[in-house]
Every structure is written in C-alpha cells, then in structure tokens.
Amino acid sequence: MEKITSPSIFIGQEGNGIISFGSGQPDMPPPEEVYKILPEYRAFKYGLIQGQENLREALSEQYHNATADSFIITNGASEALDLSLRALYEPGGKILLPKPYYYSYPFNVKFAHMIPEYYDLVEGKIDYENLEEKIISEKQNTKGYRAIVINSPGNPTGSVQDLDVLQKIEKLTHDNGVYVISDEVYKDLIYGRENYLIKGDHVLTLNSFSKTYAMCGFRIGYVYARQKLLIDKIIGIKTHTSMNTNILGQEMAHEATTVPKEFIENQRKIWEERRDMIYDGLKKLDLDLWKPEGAFYVFPKMKNPNKVVNDLYYKYNTIVYDGAWFGDPKRVRFSYALDISKIEEGLKRLAKYLNNEYKHN
C-alpha cells in the first residue's frame, strides 16, 4: 500500500463504497440553465483574450461601480491567481500567504518566481496586530511585501474574517503599497453575513463559477482588477500563455449569471444544514474544532493527521485530507460537499475508527 502524501492519489476516487470528505467541489449540479444553450451552440472561433463581453458585462453588474473592462475571464480561479502573480512579478518579490493556506498558494508563488512568506491564522482567524507588525516591519527593513493573499471565506479553515479586520487590512495595505490578492471564491457560501468585498486600486479580486454554480470542470474564473496597468499586464500574459478561455464555458457561465438569486439561497441552506450536521457530529466525537462560517470545510485538530488519513482510507474506505497539505500538520480537513446520508455514514466510520484504534494510539 502506497503511503498517502498528497491529495493527488484521491483524484477520481469515487464509488466502491468510498465516502469522500476529500475533494473541494460541490456535489450538487449546476443550475439547469447553463446547459440550455448547448443544443444550438455552433461557435468555434477565438474569443477575446480578456473574455466575452456579455459575461464581463454581467459580472460588472455584481460589483458596485465596476465596468466590464475591469474583468478578465480565466481558466478558473487557479489561472486567475497564476496570472495575477505573474503580473505582479518583481525580482525577489515576497508574497504574504495565510497559514494554513489553500494548498496551491505556495506553489503558485514559486511558479511565479517569487518568495512565499506566511502570516499565521489563529483558530482560522487573522491576528490583525500581528499582521500589521509584519507588514510594517518588512516595509522598514526591505522594500516591503509585494502582495498579500486574503482568503475569506477560507479553505481549509471555513473561517470568515471579521468585517473590521478586512477593512483595517484594506487601509493598511493601501498605506504601505502592498497589493491585495483577495481570493473570494467562496463568497456565496457564507452563513453569517454578506461577503465583504475588499476594495481599492491595489486589490485584485479572484473569483470563479466553480463553487457558487458547481461548474468546477468548466474552469471559468475571473480577476476583477481596478488598475488599468495591471489589467493590461494580465491580458498581455494571457495572450501568450493560454489565449481566450474556452468560449463555450464562458457562454455557460453567462447563463449562470441569469439564474434567479434563489438558486444561491437554496444552495446555501443545504450547505448550512450539512455544516451543522458535520460540526455537531465531530463535536460529539470530542474533536477539537471551530464552527466554520463559510465555504464547506471543517478542520478539526487530530493526533498524527497523516496516520488518520492513511488509516481512514485503507481501513475505513473514507477520504479525508491531511492538514499538513494546507500548512497545518495538527489538523485534518473534512470537506462536507456530499450528501447528508453520506456525511452520516462517514461520521459512523470515523466514530468506529476513533473507538477501535485512534484513541489507543
């Protein structure tokens, strides 16, 4: 049996009675509307590198005072991040990442030839004073951080950062010439309050149709940027590195923007019910975790997470992710992007494991 050291081994692992708390993708399908245009579709030519006008128009209506010019449609939020970092490149540039982090972040920074540094989240939350000190002292000692990545609601934490903290960061970064890359892909999966959009000329907002509309496989994301120079730079890079994003995927995403808001509201209710169920379930099993306020992850503390991942997979047919993959080697990530009945069954298997062997470790 191969020891599991990265999530890649789990890709495509479904069926055979496996319960997967692994992958971070919605299990419920996109709104039927996105498929409606398919039968008649016959386009085939290159699209605009920046993205189709109808989709960018529709997006601009979702953001206060935005225009279609400020959006670049990308191959998912992954390419949105890759392009943003490549556009912000400067030799020796340091990018400040949250820790724990979405597992791609450090790779993305390195692939953009910059240096990842980290600010610690405390039980999933930003410690503002600590962050402020970091940013200011870096500015005093060097040319300062090139950019900071904010991810609220966050993966793997499920945390939503407090409003006043986000607003203070907005100002702090502006005053210190630090760009903000705000990864808001979970903005519509938030249970307490509305999402807060981090604003300003120095902000690049990343988003996608993967979580809100369950369109992961179609890879439609975007950057919303306010600086013309940065927008042009991103388009300039994309012109050579991938050209337009798939034209049909964009048309499907455009259809998604026309779906009544109730779709999102209904999805959110389902997510919230699942969140409550898994949170309560893990609590009952005496695990140490916080109640997530967004996204679809819980992140309990566990002894020897990598052993847990291997044991659960090989002995209990259950997939969970090692917190170390996200920069926190003391926790295990459970995605609750699966049906209530499966969550129930998964919790039963976990209970068995905890009773049978984990507690005696």
Place this chain on the structure above:
Amino acid sequence: MEKITSPSIFIGQEGNGIISFGSGQPDMPPPEEVYKILPEYRAFKYGLIQGQENLREALSEQYHNATADSFIITNGASEALDLSLRALYEPGGKILLPKPYYYSYPFNVKFAHMIPEYYDLVEGKIDYENLEEKIISEKQNTKGYRAIVINSPGNPTGSVQDLDVLQKIEKLTHDNGVYVISDEVYKDLIYGRENYLIKGDHVLTLNSFSKTYAMCGFRIGYVYARQKLLIDKIIGIKTHTSMNTNILGQEMAHEATTVPKEFIENQRKIWEERRDMIYDGLKKLDLDLWKPEGAFYVFPKMKNPNKVVNDLYYKYNTIVYDGAWFGDPKRVRFSYALDISKIEEGLKRLAKYLNNEYKHN
C-alpha cells in the same frame, strides 16, 4: 487614427467589408460531430489534471508506440508551450527560437524566466550547418542551450523543414543534451509530404485541435512527452496554475478524433487551392516570396511593412500583419484562412494599393 503596432488591434475586427488576411484561424467550421454530444451533456465535476482518459487514449493511437500516459491536455498549444517551458526552467536557461518566429515565442520564454536566443531561417528554411555550429559552440562555452523550438510547418513562414534536416536536428540535440520543443500544430496542413514527427526522449511535441479541426475557441491542445519526469513536472505545474482543461472542450475534441480521415483530406485540398491562388496572385503582383508548403500563410518581402499594414487597413479596409511582429521587419504576413472569393477581392485591393501609392513610395 491610432498607428498599428501589434496585431491586438485587429482582434474581433470582422464584417464592415473588411478583408482580413490577419488572424491565424480557420474560417471553416469544425466537423459537425463535435457538436453532436452537446444536447445530452450534463457533467460538471473536475476532470483529471492530465486530461480525460478517452481523449488521451485516442491521441495515443495517432502516434507510433505512444501510450495515453504520455499526453497532457492543455488550454491550447499556448498553454502547452507555457507549461513545457516552465517545466524546463533552469536559472539562466537559454531557449533557441527560430527567426522569424510565431509571435508568442519570445514572450513565452520571458514569462518562463528564461532567455530567448535565435537561429535564422533562410527564406523560411533552417540552415543546418549554422544551427549545428550554434548549438555546439554554446555547449563548449556554457552549459549549452536548454531547449530549441522547432516549428514545422511554420508560422509565419508556411515552410516545411526538410526531412533530413529534422532528422539531423533530432540527433544533434540528443547528442548535446538539448531538449526539443516541437510545435507541430500545422501538422495536418501540409501539401507536399506527410508530417515528420521529431522523436526521442528529449522531445516535447506540442499540438492542438485548433488548426486541424478549427476548434480555436475551445482551446484544446496537448503536450506529448516521452520522459516521465517531465510529464509529472508539467502535470505538477498545471495542478496549481489552471487544473484540468475544460471538460466539455475535451469531450468535443474526443469526438473530433473519431471523424473519418477524409475530413482532414478535404480540408487540405481547400487550403491547397487557396495557397495556389494567393501565391500566384502575389507573384503576379511582382512580390518576392517563396511558395509555402504548409500552414496557411504567405510571407512576401515588402518595403516598409508597417506602412503597408497601416495603409491597407486604414485606406483599403484590408488586414495584413507586419513581419516585424514575427521577427522579420522586411516582410508582411498574409493568412489565407478565408474564402477564395475574399482572397480574390483582397488581392484586388492590394493591386490597387500597389499601383496607386506603394510603387511610388
């Protein structure tokens, strides 16, 4: 009137009586088969980063002794090149490019943080002795070139490199530890002989569904690599920078692979007829050019190409591309990816321009 200094101004410029010899995309639609699967399509989840198995299987059957494991499906050949270069990255690495070149190449090398250098094509053809000397002397003086890009059939030259030259390059690069990135996107648009696939463990073959099947807008390309280490590296980068290529685009590409070979044969006949027509037409206008053997470009020498580009656009409603964008400031690129009747009309406009003002410059 804005002076035209890059092809980007022409993007989306069609209709209004414009004749465009500009964009490098087929005007004829993809085979109807690629749309056949659309009405029933309902998938939405992430696909494999490497690409869908059915598509990779189908591709492996097109290459002697290949297996599905050796292919990575990408967002067009653009991403295939971007990923290949990023996978080959080494500090100070030099990449040898043909000159004239496909206009993205130098950008791609720079975006991958390496250094572009050039080997000159002579009337579109590789001067093997010159190339050999370059590669060997670089190897003697430094650690040698990291990779060479070969593009046959070539853009903007329309040239097909001679068989024996390609075979000698295959050996030369192998013996000197230079990787080959072979951009063969025009492999099915070749009028004289079959395409020659450059072989070897040190070769990365790039291709796409954009030219053969007119699927430009869907952005389905691929890398065919023989070294497991390189394949894993490319998948590793793609995992973080864009994830899977659009799942529906891949399914459509898979359908294209099932289309009878006559489709390609019929397309080729149309391209050849157009090639003959534009070549003869330009010859009759006394322009200096070679007869292209592949792709869909002619590349005549002209006085002051940038003036030609501007004059033709602003005064004759006709788009052509400045050779300088491709590294040859003495020539003008005409794409013949347009209907015979439009080629005729375009040639008339060109004749008028040549008679009215160009010859008196």
